[in-house]
Amino acid sequence: MTTIITVTSGKGGVGKTTTSASIASGLALRGFKTAVIDFDVGLRNLDLIMGCERRVVYDFVNVIQGDANLHQALIKDKHCDNLFVLPASQTRDKDALTEEGVEKVLKELEHQGFDYIVCDSPAGIEHGAVMALTFADEAIVVTNPEVSSVRDSDRILGIIQSKSRRAIEGREPVKEHLLVTRYSPKRAHEGEMLTYTDIQELLRIPLLGVIPESEAVLQASNQGIPAIHQKGTPVADAYQDAIARFLGEEHPLRFVEYEKPGLIKRLFGGK
């Protein structure tokens, strides 16, 4: 059985693509056959983060329009054997994503025996974002600790509850997960940002994880290696924890408490 996971947020630039890349990689590392699809037609970001931009020949829209078959367009990931990337087209507009076309591609991936399909949604609440969530079984709602991001996440949750196929057909609703990203325990502690509990209180969906703000993410994306591969960094560990929780394991939250730097640290620096 294939599970379709949509990574969405409403607001732009909160870490959807970073999260899609790491969640897809993490699932593949756990042995699941996984595809990750870039729904951000016109912008194309996922292939950069996954480090496969130079191998893009055909894209999602080519497959939808029948110019290429899925086999030709799927790019095998460098780091995980059972991970495949379906890149977005840079030269089309979002209307190229038709509901029938998207459904056809998802169905075909299902027939090819994929366990998970991760859909990296564009920002906004328009056509592209709606296409990315239409066929979702589960949704990971990526939220930054600021009011506007929380508000947009709330909005997108409403759209999931009204426009997803599961909602329209009256099936069991899309399973929703909250992923707080770019979290700074210090700034939350000092009241400059919302705390993850504030966010969860407003959105009222289960918390999948809290990903700390870290420079490792920028380095990872510049190298074209998903952040989850940066072994030993809090970001990688936090994404691993999120994967584990997604798969039903229980893990306490890490990297959310602010600890005042001790005397030694203050004297000798270091992070």
Add this chain to the structure above:
Amino acid sequence: MPRRREPRPAPALELKTTRLAGIQVILNSAEHAALDTHISTLFAATPDFFGGEPAVFECGRLPADAPSPDWGWLAQELKSRGLNPFAVQNASAELAASARQAGLLVLNDVAPAPAIVAAEAAPAPEPEPVAEPASAAEPAAEPAAASATRIIDKPLRSGQRVYAAGGDIVVLAAVNPGAEVIADGSIHVYAPLKGKALAGARGDTSARIFTTYLEAELVSIAGVYRTFETAPDAAVAKKPAQIRLADTSQIVIEPL
């Protein structure tokens, strides 16, 4: 390859009745300067308050010999403040003609929507502070009998709006910022009320709003509204509260 199961295709077009919940813009003057000043003051404190709601110009209070307002300008002014006027009601033949020409629909004797007063009778009086006050409601032609109660047990999220026609609404989950609950009768929210709540939407001044946690963006009863640019009293802020109308024109918020 197993055959794909085709979902039964929905017809390309379906027709259903709808009762549009919108805003009534009551014109007391057709005079450009008076309207201009009052619109500016009315919206100054809360320019983003309306989120593109449909609106109807109520012309019943304009003097019989009033000239036609500049509909195009007026509609544009309101549009830029998040209201979308699309029709006039109770307009004289002359007003109706000019409104039609400006692309507005002409409605007659429709059930009144929640009212806001757009212009005081000219000459414009002292501009009132806008955050607090409420505006007088049109007396309802015939407040609908409250019978049907709607029950909502999932959170209402930003951008969502529910309307209980002809009755009360009971919400058992949070009403988040940017969400709207509207009822012809009373509104009961047994959870944080952080969005907008508009009770007595068809003019029932005895409608009330109850919540276990008041942090609303706006409350309105029979068209009399209050925003919370200034926080409500500490006795009710983020606490259980009841909101009702006193003397049909004054919003009263009390601890529950």
